[in-house]
Amino acid sequence: MELTQLEYFMTVAQLEHMTLASKKLGITQPALSHAIAKLENEIGAPLFERNGRNIKLNRNGTMFSKWIGRALQNIENGLREIEEWSNPDTGVISLSYLNILGVELIPSLIRSYQLKYPKVRFELTQGNLGDIDEHLEQGFSDIMITSRESTLDNHHWKTIQNVPLYIVVPSQHRYADCSALSLAELSGEPFIGLKNNCGLKATIISRFRHTGFYLASAYEAEDLITVAGFIKSGLGVSVLPKTLGLMLDELVWIPIIDEGWYWEIGLKWREDHNISPVAKRFIAYVDTLHQENDRQNL
Numbered sequence: 001m002e003l004t005q006l007e008y009f010m011t012v013a014q015l016e017h018m019t020l021a022s023k024k025l026g027i028t029q030p031a032l033s034h035a036i037a038k039l040e041n042e043i044g045a046p047l048f049e050r051n052g053r054n055i056k057l058n059r060n061g062t063m064f065s066k067w068i069g070r071a072l073q074n075i076e077n078g079l080r081e082i083e084e085w086s087n088p089d090t091g092v093i094s095l096s097y098l099n100i101l102g103v104e105l106i107p108s109l110i111r112s113y114q115l116k117y118p119k120v121r122f123e124l125t126q127g128n129l130g131d132i133d134e135h136l137e138q139g140f141s142d143i144m145i146t147s148r149e150s151t152l153d154n155h156h157w158k159t160i161q162n163v164p165l166y167i168v169v170p171s172q173h174r175y176a177d178c179s180a181l182s183l184a185e186l187s188g189e190p191f192i193g194l195k196n197n198c199g200l201k202a203t204i205i206s207r208f209r210h211t212g213f214y215l216a217s218a219y220e221a222e223d224l225i226t227v228a229g230f231i232k233s234g235l236g237v238s239v240l241p242k243t244l245g246l247m248l249d250e251l252v253w254i255p256i257i258d259e260g261w262y263w264e265i266g267l268k269w270r271e272d273h274n275i276s277p278v279a280k281r282f283i284a285y286v287d288t289l290h291q292e293n294d295r296q297n298l
Contacts, residue, residue: 003075005039006068007048008032009047013065015059089119091278096125096132097145098199100224101265103245105160106145113285118276128223129199136270142279148264149202158287159266163241166253176252183208183239183258190218190236192227199225203263204239218247 012021012032015201022029047061088175097106110122114293125135151157167181175181181268194201198221216238221227227238228246240246241263242253267283269275275283 001039001042001241005035006072008035009039010065010068010072012036012055013046016054020057030279032097045110086276086278088277088281089117091276092121092123093279093282094123094125094140094142095145096127096135096141096143098132098147099126099128100200100241100245101145102126102245107267109160109286112289113282116285117281120282136268139270139273142269142275143283144268145265147199147203147269148266149206150199151268154270154272155268157266157268158273158283158290159264160290161265161293163243163263163265165207165239165256165261165263166242167237167256168228168231168232168240169237169252169254171250171252172234173237173252175254180252180255180257183256183261186237188216191216192230192236192238193217193220194224194227195206195220195222198223200263202242209262222233 008021008025008027011025012018015021015024017161018029018032022032025032036048043060043064045060046058047064048055049058095106106124106126114120125132125141127135129146132141132144132146133150135141145160148157148159167175167183167186169175175185194204221230224240224246227240228251230249231238232248232250239256239261240253247253267286269279269283279292
């Protein structure tokens with residue numbers, strides 16, 4: 001049973017005339033008659049009472065048309081909903097992102113984009129790295145905003161920003177008055193690290209490999225705000241991006257002398273998944289913003 005057969009059937013049922021139905025459908029009358037006969041044969045029961053070219057639904061046809069009408073309407077609704085979701089002017093962007101980025105970056109991006117495209121909506125999912133990675137891999141998110149180090153071979157990547165990283169110490173620490181520090185000077189200090197489900201951990205580990213820093217791990221926290229809280233309590237030091245959600249009282253942010261200490265954040269999406277037109281336009285928009293920011297910083 002094919003969708004075309006069902007559409008033919010409903011047209012004949014509505015017009016009750018084979019010639020009129022064939023003209024409306026743009027096919028020959030013999031082809032239409034053959035399609036209806038084939039449908040009745042597949043069902044195993046007649047659907048119409050025939051009187052020359054006039055044709056009316058019988059009891060079987062009346063019951064069948066009720067359900068087929070609903071089915072075709074549901075198909076039409078589904079196609080319309082997909083079109084609405086993917087339309088670049090009115091669609092929905094499914095976006096997942098790391099928790100810490102929800103304080104400043106994500107709201108700023110969404111606000112600026114909706115000023116330009118006010119009818120576009122966002123379906124947002126935030127969480128730790130493991131949660132949002134799984135969301136992307138299962139196809140529930142179009143795009144993910146995360147650290148570059150989390151990108152795999154089957155991912156596309158576009159940088160949004162490079163966020164400077166700072167050595168963060170409590171206000172009573174012996175280095176609190178320093179204007180800048182090298183990581184080597186913190187060797188042996190109790191270090192507040194991150195568990196694997198935090199997107200920044202891979203960045204920090206990759207930077208440590210290129211220094212002589214001795215990592216004396218004291219605690220591992222689930223998220224960046226917990227790291228900041230541990231530092232404030234005097235339990236150790238760490239390396240963090242200077243973002244609004246982390247700037248607690250009694251923390252001192254010290255620039256790092258060593259080169260390359262920044263957190264690269266960007267858009268990640270799967271190259272083996274179809275990206276909707278509305279998501280493609282958002283990717284292009286964010287890429288343009290990044291290029292403009294780079295030009296302004298030259």
